[in-house]
Amino acid sequence: MNLTHRQIHRDVAYFYVGLILAFSFSGIILNHRQSWYPTEYAYESEEVTLKIPKGELTEEKVRELVAPFKLEYESHRLRENNLRVDFTGNSIMELDIKTGEGVLEARRTVPFLGHTIKLHKSTDTAWIWYSDIFGAAMI
Known part of the structure; x- marks a missing residue:
């Protein structure tokens, strides 16, 4: 199987799209946590x-x-x-x-929203490493 850079890029993007959405939602929700408690x-x-x-x-x-x-x-x-x-x-x-x-x-x-907020608050070592790798991949 011979993969091109374009195919690899596409497959990695599929993997990360869920996290991109989860981080985006939880970031917006945390910005407005004074208006309502989303957790x-x-x-x-x-x-x-x-x-x-x-x-x-x-x-x-x-x-x-x-x-x-x-x-x-x-x-x-x-x-x-x-x-x-x-x-x-x-x-x-x-x-x-x-x-x-x-x-x-x-x-x-709160279903989904309450769980995605935990992404921003987690101090689990494995999650921190994964999150750092995700951030580097986004850069």
């Missing part, structure tokens, strides 16, 4: 009202607070008057500390 979406939402205990919200207190929801606690963070609790399995709860009102959301990764 995941809420598919189930429930309004909640909890009695927030007085004093410092330690991990133990937060675990007790969310225990009735039967979700596996992962972590929490406080920002000003808001408490965000992350659960294993992509569920989150966001509460206003003053009122105790908030929302419990179950989330899913």
